[in-house]
Amino acid sequence: MVRPGGRSARVQHAVHTAVRELEAEVGRDALTVPLVAARAGVTPSTIYRRWRDLQQLLSDVAVERLRPDAAPDDRGDLASDLETWAEQFLDEMASPPGRAYIRDALLGDPDGGNAGQCSAYAAEQIGVILARAAERGENTPGIESVIDGVVAPMMYRILFRPGRLDASYARRLVADLLAASGRTGG
Amino acid sequence: MVRPGGRSARVQHAVHTAVRELEAEVGRDALTVPLVAARAGVTPSTIYRRWRDLQQLLSDVAVERLRPDAAPDDRGDLASDLETWAEQFLDEMASPPGRAYIRDALLGDPDGGNAGQCSAYAAEQIGVILARAAERGENTPGIESVIDGVVAPMMYRILFRPGRLDASYARRLVADLLAASGRTGG
């Protein structure tokens, strides 16, 4: 049973904090479970029991870092909002640390939902943008269309084709998507 | 210096074979470097030196397994060819073993090119399909469009949203892509 507010929560917080601190201090590759445990003031076996191994722990921490910290910018119209968001998203995710977090998130238990959480964060942000546009009376595509047409291609390049990315790619994807949904009335 | 045909090649082959055999026998999670080394008849230090760690080795083996073993089916027209290929691709990649191989391939050295190799395999197959269509005089989209419009969305779902996939998704993506490229003369 998870006991929020109790010792478990304190330990989890201490461990996550230790990971973030040590990641910055000694670098990701030098992280080990015993090192994190020492910094967090817990015994290694506690970490092994709760997270199974270092990968799971890093995956959990990575998901936290990929959580958006604010609602997307509101620039007054759908095209600008989506473009701005996509550019920022690409910029963050394609950076070396961003890519490291994505990889870590994917590495966790495949059915543990960490990767799904990342996708949910993006979908949520897009949902906000689309809802605002709909309130303004704009013709909006569905969330799924935006994921398929903008998020997925960017992620694919980040993961499988590093070095083939720049901000104009994000703009082009958004433009193509809006052109298509404009025609079909998506 | 790599010496093809020499001892190095024999060792590499023995190690890869050992990984595949043991993967089937004891399961992926029970694989360890010493175990693989014993089966391959080499010492663990050989593996550590050549592959650095188990992840790199698994990544190499995974890429081999993701290599297409034949040219894509020729059904006589672009739409059918793409649809058939996309369905097969999704089917293979979304299966539990397929997903495991993709994850392993992504896990290798980020700049080592294993992930890029996977993408190149897909691009090559698509290139064959498009070239055949062009020879027939059909109006074809570019390879990049197919990757962005079909491969990327499928991969995104496989990695980030397991459980939201079926063959109709592949068909829909292909249909949408061809409709769009038909309009623009892709």
Place this chain on the structure above:
DNA sequence: ACTCTAAAGCAAAGACGTAGCTTCTAAGTG
């Protein structure tokens, strides 16, 4: 306040990863 149980601490044994040095083997050379 008391009970009960999930979670953390502890400690020891075993497995894994690393590194220096030695040996082997095949490619290049005369």
Place this chain on the structure above:
DNA sequence: CACTTAGAAGCTACGTCTTTGCTTTAGAGT
């Protein structure tokens, strides 16, 4: 065809990490 040479594999010892059984703690429910 023998010889040289350098890259790769073998060997070994050491240190670190991981696992596991048992004990202790602390907080949730009554």
